[in-house]
Each structure stands twice: as structure tokens, then as C-alpha cells.
Amino acid sequence: MEDKKTYYLTTAIAYTSGKPHIGNTYEAVLADSIVRFKRQQGYDVRFQTGTDEHGQKIEIKSEEAGVTPKQFVDDVSGKIKSIWDLMNTSYDKFIRTTDDYHEKQVQKIFKKLYEQGDIYKGYYEGMYCTPCESFFTSSQLVDGKCPDCGRECQPAKEEAYFLKLSKYTDRLIEHINTHPEFIQPESRKNEMMNNFLLPGLQDLCVSRTSFKWGIPVDFDEGHVVYVWIDALSNYITGLGFDVDGNNALESGTDLFEKFWPADLHLIGKDILRFHTIYWPIMLMALNLPLPKQVFGHPWLLQGEGKMSKSKGNVIYADDLVEVFGVDAVRYFVLHEMPFENDGIITWELMVERMNSELANTLGNLVNRTISMTNKYLDGIAEDKGIAEPVDEELKSLVLSVPQKVIDKMSYLHVSDAITEVFTIFKRCNKYIDETEPWVLGKQEDKKDRLSTVLYNLIESITIGASLLEAFMPETTEKILAQLNTEKRALDNMTSFGGYVSGTKVTDKPEILFMRLDVKEILAKADEISTAQAEAAECNKEENIIDIDEKPQITFEDFEKLQFQVGEIIACEEVKKSKKLLCSQVKIGSTTKQIVSGIKQYYSAEEMVGKKVMVLVNLKPAKLAGVLSEGMLLCAEDADGNLALVAPEKDMPAGAEIC
RNA sequence: GGCGGGAUAGCUCAGUUGGCUAGAGCACACGGUUCAUACCCGUGGUGUCAAGGGUUCAAAUCCCUUUCCCGCUACCA
Numbered sequence: 001m002e003d004k005k006t007y008y009l010t011t012a013i014a015y016t017s018g019k020p021h022i023g024n025t026y027e028a029v030l031a032d033s034i035v036r037f038k039r040q041q042g043y044d045v046r047f048q049t050g051t052d053e054h055g056q057k058i059e060i061k062s063e064e065a066g067v068t069p070k071q072f073v074d075d076v077s078g079k080i081k082s083i084w085d086l087m088n089t090s091y092d093k094f095i096r097t098t099d100d101y102h103e104k105q106v107q108k109i110f111k112k113l114y115e116q117g118d119i120y121k122g123y124y125e126g127m128y129c130t131p132c133e134s135f136f137t138s139s140q141l142v143d144g145k146c147p148d149c150g151r152e153c154q155p156a157k158e159e160a161y162f163l164k165l166s167k168y169t170d171r172l173i174e175h176i177n178t179h180p181e182f183i184q185p186e187s188r189k190n191e192m193m194n195n196f197l198l199p200g201l202q203d204l205c206v207s208r209t210s211f212k213w214g215i216p217v218d219f220d221e222g223h224v225v226y227v228w229i230d231a232l233s234n235y236i237t238g239l240g241f242d243v244d245g246n247n248a249l250e251s252g253t254d255l256f257e258k259f260w261p262a263d264l265h266l267i268g269k270d271i272l273r274f275h276t277i278y279w280p281i282m283l284m285a286l287n288l289p290l291p292k293q294v295f296g297h298p299w300l301l302q303g304e305g306k307m308s309k310s311k312g313n314v315i316y317a318d319d320l321v322e323v324f325g326v327d328a329v330r331y332f333v334l335h336e337m338p339f340e341n342d343g344i345i346t347w348e349l350m351v352e353r354m355n356s357e358l359a360n361t362l363g364n365l366v367n368r369t370i371s372m373t374n375k376y377l378d379g380i381a382e383d384k385g386i387a388e389p390v391d392e393e394l395k396s397l398v399l400s401v402p403q404k405v406i407d408k409m410s411y412l413h414v415s416d417a418i419t420e421v422f423t424i425f426k427r428c429n430k431y432i433d434e435t436e437p438w439v440l441g442k443q444e445d446k447k448d449r450l451s452t453v454l455y456n457l458i459e460s461i462t463i464g465a466s467l468l469e470a471f472m473p474e475t476t477e478k479i480l481a482q483l484n485t486e487k488r489a490l491d492n493m494t495s496f497g498g499y500v501s502g503t504k505v506t507d508k509p510e511i512l513f514m515r516l517d518v519k520e521i522l523a524k525a526d527e528i529s530t531a532q533a534e535a536a537e538c539n540k541e542e543n544i545i546d547i548d549e550k551p552q553i554t555f556e557d558f559e560k561l562q563f564q565v566g567e568i569i570a571c572e573e574v575k576k577s578k579k580l581l582c583s584q585v586k587i588g589s590t591t592k593q594i595v596s597g598i599k600q601y602y603s604a605e606e607m608v609g610k611k612v613m614v615l616v617n618l619k620p621a622k623l624a625g626v627l628s629e630g631m632l633l634c635a636e637d638a639d640g641n642l643a644l645v646a647p648e649k650d651m652p653a654g655a656e657i658c
Numbered sequence: 659g660g661c662g663g664g665a666u667a668g669c670u671c672a673g674u675u676g677g678c679u680a681g682a683g684c685a686c687a688c689g690g691u692u693c694a695u696a697c698c699c700g701u702g703g704u705g706u707c708a709a710g711g712g713u714u715c716a717a718a719u720c721c722c723u724u725u726c727c728c729g730c731u732a733c734c735a
Contacts, residue, residue: 187663191730194661199731269729338671340663341728356684359695368694375693419683433699438692515695579734597734618735631735 007043008259009035010235012267013052013097016076017061022345025083025317026300026333030414031266032089033334037409037417037470040490046259048238049084050095051077052231054224059213069213073098083317088326088473095238097215097230101248106233107218108243109286110206110225113163118285119206121220122162161207161223166200168281173197175280175290183276184295184412185340188269192276204228204278232279235262236288243286262291264412272296295412298342300333315345319528323521327472328354328513334471335418339411347525351518362425363512366479368432369457370509376441381455383501384448391456394431395496398424398460402493405467418471424464428457459499463488475512482506563657564588565647566614566632571607573599582626583607585614588654592616595628601642613645613657 011031014020028049035047053073062072077096084091095102113119176182176189176197183189207223208214214224239256240248247256265275275294283290302315320329332353337343373381401424408417431453440450465479466488480487484503492498566585573581579597581604594614615631634642647655 187729190662195731273730341671344670352684355695360697364695364697366694368697370694372693429698430700432693433691436691436693441693509694511695513695515697595735599734615735621735628735 004042004044006259006263007035007038007045008239008262009038009045009047009264009266010238010262011049012265012271013050013095013231013234014080015055015057016051016053016073016080017057018076019316020080020083022302022315022317022320022333023300025087026337027266027268027297028084028089028091029087029330029333030297030337032087032091033330033414033470034264034266034409034412036090036473040470041406042491046093046239046255047089047091048093048095048235049089049091050093050234050238051080051097052227052234053077053096053098054214054230055227056208056211056213059211062213070098086321086326087317087330093238095234097234099237101240102234102237103215105237105241105243106215106225106230109233109282110161110215110217110229111219112243113229113282113285114161114219116285118164118167119161120164122160122203159209160205161217161220162203163206163229163278163282163285165203165278165281168284169197169201171284172277172280176276181293182290183272184293187340188272188276188296192273196273196277201277228274228278229282232274232282235265235279235291236260261289263293265291265294267294267296269296269298298337298340300337300343300345302345313529314532315347320350323524324350324354324516325513327475328358331358331418331472334414337415339413339415347521348518351516351521354513355515357422358513359515361422361429362475365425365428365432366461366482366512367509369428369454369461370482370505372437372441373454373458373505374507374509376437377451377454379504379507380502381458381505382451383455383497384452386449386452388435388449390431390434391452394427394456394460397427398463399494399496402463402467402490406490409470414471418468421464421467421471424460424467428460428464431457431460455499455501456496458483458505459496462499463493466490466493478510478512482509560617561615562617563633564614564616565611565651565653565655565657566592566594566616566630567653568607568610568612571604573604580626581607582628583632585612585630585632586653587614587616587630592629593627594630594632595626596632596634598632598634598642598644602644610644611646611651611653613647 009031011027014024031047031049035045039045051073058069058073062069065072067075073096081094084094097103097106110119114121173193176193180186180189183192206226206229207217208226209222209224212224214226215230217223217225236256239259240250240254241256241260242248247254249255265279267275272294275291275296280290302313317329320332324332328350332345332350333343335353335357336345336349373379401420404420405417408414408420435453437450437453440446440453461479462483462485465476465483467490468479469476469487476487483499483505485499488498564587566587568583569586569591570584571581579599580595581599581602582593582595585592585594592614613633615633618629618631620627620629633645635645636642647657
């Protein structure tokens with residue numbers, strides 16, 4: 001049996017709380033372009049993607065929708081899968097965290113880690129600073145006290161399971177230092193090191209009791225496995241991994257044995273921490289090898305302001321595909337995303353790219369080449385060998401591109417790789433200008449030269465189109481079909497002239513990419529936007545916010561709190577702080593200084609004169625070096641927007657709130 | 659507040675270990691061409707390389723200071 005090198009790539013699994021927008025879709029397309037290229041390079045590839053389907057948010061959403069959580073995620077997961085299919089992503093495995101084999105293994109993993117002591121049942125036995133609401137490992141404490149506020153830390157009481165991280169920290173640091181390619185882009189490595197690894201990790205809470213929709217901890221009723229052990233494990237359970245070593249086989253093959261460790265976890269930069277710290281530690285605890293590389297890709301952002309469904313400006317892949325076609329959308333997201341910085345997508349930019357690169361440079365090139373071949377040569381371009389110096393320039397450029405593309409792709413610089421391919425098409429257009437086939441066509445004695453010129457063009461386009469396959473598979477197929485030839489293999493691009501001389505091209509060239517009118521497209525985008533906003537309106541997600549429930553308190557507990565109306569008589573910004581305002585608050589005959597993190601929502605000037613609700617008897621603390629003697633109460637919505645709470649009628653400063 | 663990364667043409671960015679008149683794409687303007695989807699080709703830059711100082715024969719590049727942006731993180735009683 002041929003011993004091909006394997007390549008295992010995974011994307012993050014998409015959370016099934018709603019339809020994925022173009023930014024989520026980008027990840028799947030990026031992954032797809034990478035694996036398609038690896039296949040071209042001859043690797044035995046496995047590409048896994050899927051959906052993450054547990055958690056409180058889904059429990060709540062399904063309840064609102066009046067269906068069971070399973071029904072809810074079945075629906076959303078199906079939608080996500082259909083968008084991945086629409087985008088032509090060639091995944092080998094679509095895993096769902098509600099799949100039974102996955103759930104079973106997660107339970108076994110959890111149990112194994114528990115039995116060997118890597119997971120322990122805690123009662124927040126770590127050092128907990130109540131005022132700071134934070135946990136600290138003992139190594140983080142300063143003189144046994146909270147490193148932030150310097151106060152005593154105590155154990156807290158809530159019951160939960162924790163993954164012990166400290167045991168493996170040194171090994172992980174060592175691994176990251178000796179494997180510079182492990183975290184990509186490399187700049188993220190410092191962030192992980194400096195913010196988490198070097199200061200010391202606090203143990204990760206891996207179970208919850210506050211909701212039910214999750215994988216139960218089978219030896220402790222009431223606990224469900226919280227997100228990370230559940231979600232991250234998909235990368236191995238999807239290969240049929242079994243904790244006891246009885247890996248499930250797929251058509252006789254032990255996929256886990258064959259494909260693990262993964263070559264690349266492709267994820268968004270926001271979850272890099274989980275993939276480069278918690279996941280490796282889980283794997284170490286399971287005594288499994290670590291993935292070779294984790295790439296936290298940047299985001300594809302939407303241009304016009306913050307996206308929101310109610311504004312109707314969320315861009316979805318299926319809307320784009322309807323207007324532009326699959327490959328145009330693939331081209332756009334891949335090309336517009338640099339390696340490290342966020343990219344931007346708008347309808348205008350889409351049209352611009354579509355017109356200038358796809359329609360003009362590529363589409364028109366194919367079209368004019370085929371048209372001339374038909375017009376002057378009855379569709380048959382033979383290599384008559386009538387060469388001129390300019391031909392060599394074309395050939396050497398074309399033949400230099402494959403290696404450049406391979407290099408760019410090996411560093412995952414997909415955008416640059418596509419740009420390289422397009423240099424072929426640009427050179428071809430120039431070549432046409434240089435050789436002027438329409439002039440040759442008028443001279444009977446130049447027929448052979450003309451034929452050679454068109455042959456060179458067709459050969460160049462064949463190579464270019466073949467190189468495009470990873471990025472725009474349908475376009476590759478369409479071009480090659482029009483040229484009536486086969487896809488050229490990557491290792492077969494070292495010499496010029498593979499196109500079978502004398503082949504007849506199609507006599508009915510089809511437009512590959514239609515030029516679009518920006519105004520028309522924007523009008524269409526407007527329609528989509530309006531429809532979206534209307535849908536959001538009638539489907540109005542009731543603005544209900546659920547937060548974690550706290551334990552019941554007694555009236556005595558409540559009586560300990562002293563609330564009064566306070567009048568803000570002066571207010572200024574706290575220098576050196578992004579969020580803090582420092583207010584002088586009149587409460588009865590005294591004045592307290594209170595610092596609040598509301599600068600984003602209130603200016604210092606507008607604060608003055610407000611009468612607000614104040615928690616008066618809170619122990620004073622220093623914030624950013626400024627003393628704060630109480631708390632201004634605020635309401636907070638799901639996006640973190642704040643609104644001060646004030647008495648409904650005018651009340652004097654100092655009035656008790658009870 | 660801590661750590662890190664930036665600031666180069668109207669826009670998006672390249673610029674390797676300091677080294678010739680600082681580059682590319684887009685956009686714009688003009689010229690050429692007509693096979694093609696009004697397309698393609700060519701030509702066109704007075705840029706304080708954020709500001710100031712320093713090292714050097716030589717600085718966009720190295721060092722210091724300042725300003726402004728961004729990322730992660732902490733804080734946000």
C-alpha cells in the first residue's frame with residue numbers, strides 16, 4: 001500500500017446558537033482551501049469540522065422557541081452544515097457534540113482524568129478573594145494575600161470539578177519554547193506566555209450545576225461537563241478515539257492511530273488560549289501527543305458599524321452566494337484576509353473585487369483567448385513551435401508560480417498564494433498585447449505563429465486554473481471544461497507544454513464572472529437588509545436576560561445592605577483608567593467618594609446633578625489608586641451597556657431605599 | 659495598570675541581517691489598442707517613512723523620549 005503522508009486539519013466547531021454569519025463561514029472556507037491544496041500536494045487528508053451543541057445559552061434559546069434543546073440544535077446544526085456545503089467545503093467528517101460516541105468518550109475522559117487526580121472536586125478550595133471575585137493559585141498570592149487588592153483570601157463554597165493545570169505548566173512552557181511553530185501567528189505566543197503561563201495558571205472549572213443541557217458527569221448526578229472538555233475532545237473523538245484504547249475503526253482503519261496528532265487546529269484568535277493551553281494540558285493528562293500547530297486566524301469584519309440583526313446589516317454567506325456565486329465569495333474571503341490582521345467585508349468591496357479581478361483579469365482573459373482561438377483557428381490551437389523571445393518571459397513566469405504558491409501555502413499565507421496565481425493571468429493579458437494575435441490573424445503567413453501564441457496562452461491558463469483549484473474549485477472545473485482539458489497535477493507543472501496540442505476548445509465560451517453594477521448590488525443588499533430587519537422585528541427576541549442564579553439569601557442578609565439615594569455633586573474622570581469615573585456623592589449630610597466603571601456610558605459632566613441609588617455600607621476599596629467608598633447601582637444588558645438606577649420620583653439625597 | 663505589536667503614497671500594505679534615485683496593488687489621470695465581459699497594455703508620486711533626539715561613513719531599518727492607534731490581560735464595589 002502506498003505510504004502517503006497524512007494531514008489532519010480541524011476547524012473549531014461552530015456553536016449552534018444561531019445561523020453563522022460570513023465571519024464564521026470564513027473559517028470553514030479557509031480550512032477548505034488549505035486541505036484542498038494539501039490533497040493536491042499528495043497528502044492523505046482528513047478534514048474535520050462540526051458543531052458544538054451544549055450549554056446554557058442553547059437551553060434558554062430552545063425554551064424560548066418552545067422546542068427541546070435537541071430539536072433546536074438539530075435544526076441549527078443542519079443549517080450550519082448546509083452553509084458549509086453551499087460553500088463547497090470538502091470536509092471528511094462533520095462531528096456534532098451530541099453524537100453518542102462523542103458523549104460517551106467525553107464521559108470516559110472526564111472520569112479517567114478524575115480517577116488519576118487531574119480533575120478534582122473542588123469547593124473553590126483555591127484562594128478566593130471575595131471582593132475581587134477571583135481565584136488565585138497559592139503561587140499567585142503575595143504574602144498569602146490577594147495580589148490585586150492585598151486583602152485576605154478565603155476558600156469559597158460552590159461545588160464544581162476542576163482541571164488541575166499546574167502539574168503540566170512547565171512541560172507546556174517547554175513545549176511552546178521548543179516548538180516555535182506551535183502557536184501561529186507567533187505574536188500570539190507572547191500573549192499566552194506573559195498573560196497565563198508565566199504568572200501561573202489557575203485551575204479550570206470543568207463542570208456546571210447551573211444547567212442541564214450538557215453531557216452528564218456520570219458519577220456525580222447534577223453536574224454536567226462544562227464546555228471545554230466537551231468541545232475540545234471532538235478533535236479526537238471524531239477520529240474514533242477511545243480512552244481504553246479500543247479505538248473505533250472506520251472501514252478497517254484506525255483513524256486515530258493514523259491521523260493523530262493533528263497537523264493543524266484552525267481556530268479564531270479569540271479561542272487561542274483554550275487551544276494552546278487547556279487543550280494541550282488535557283492531552284498531556286491523557287498521555288497523548290500534542291497537535292503540531294494551532295493557528296488563530298484573524299476576523300473578517302463587516303465594514304459598516306457594528307453588526308446587528310435588528311439593523312439588518314449582518315452579512316450571511318448564502319445571501320452573498322446568491323448574488324455573486326460560490327467561488328466569488330470564496331475568492332473574496334480568502335483574498336481579503338491577510339495572515340495576521342483583520343479583514344473587512346462590505347457589499348461594495350465584494351463588487352469591486354468581483355469586477356476588477358474575477359471578471360476583468362480572469363474571466364475576460366479566458367473569454368478572449370477562447371474567442372480568438374475560435375475566430376482565427378476554428379477552435380484548435382496547435383503548438384507549431386514558432387517561438388519568439390517574449391514567449392520565454394511568459395513561460396518562465398508561469399513556471400515560477402507553482403513553487404511560490406507552495407511556499408505561501410506552507411506558511412498558511414493563503415491570501416498571498418492566490419495573489420501569486422493571479423500573476424499568471426495578468427501576465428497572459430500582457431502577452432496578448434505584446435503578440436497582437438488580431439494582427440497575426442490578418443496575415444496568412446503568420447498563421448503558425450498565431451497558433452503558437454494561442455497555444456501558449458491556453459497552456460498558461462491551464463496551469464493557472466489548476467492552481468486555482470484549492471481556492472475556487474468550480475471555476476477551475478469550468479475553465480478546464482471550456483479548454484477541453486484535464487486538471488494539471490501540481491508536480492506536473494515543471495515544464496511548459498502539457499496541454500495536448502490540437503485540442504479543440506469550446507465554441508460557446510461561457511462568461512465565468514459577470515461584471516456587476518455597484519448601484520444595483522447595493523439596492524439588492526438594501527432589500528436583503530430590510531428583510532432581515534423585518535424578520536428580526538417580528539421574531540423579536542424578547543429582551544430577556546438570564547444570568548447565573550445566586551444562592552437564596554435571608555432577610556437578615558438583605559438587611560445588612562444599606563441603600564440610599566445619593567446626589568452626584570461633582571464628578572471627574574480617573575486619569576490612567578479607561579473606564580472609571582470618580583464621583584462625589586452627597587448622601588444626607590455626608591459626602592462619599594465613589595469610583596465607578598461607567599466612563600463609556602456617562603460623561604463626567606452629565607453625571608453631575610443625578611440622583612442615583614447607592615450601596616452605602618460597602619467596604620471602601622482603592623480602584624486604580626483612588627479610594628471608593630460605595631457603589632453606584634447600575635442595570636446591565638446583555639451587551640454590557642449600563643444604566644444608572646434612580647428613584648422613580650424625586651427624592652432627597654440620603655433617602656433610604658428599602 | 660501589566661505585557662506585546664504598530665504608525666511608510668488618497669486607500670490597503672511590502673520594505674529581509676542598517677547600504678544606491680523608498681516599493682506593490684487598488685483608486686485617479688493621460689496615451690495606446692480592439693481579440694474580449696467598455697476589456698486589456700503602457701506612462702504618471704513634491705511620500706517631512708508619526709514627532710524630537712542619539713549612534714553611524716550611511717537610519718524607514720538600531721537606541722532613547724514623546725504622541726497616537728491596535729491586540730491580549732487585569733481592573734471596572
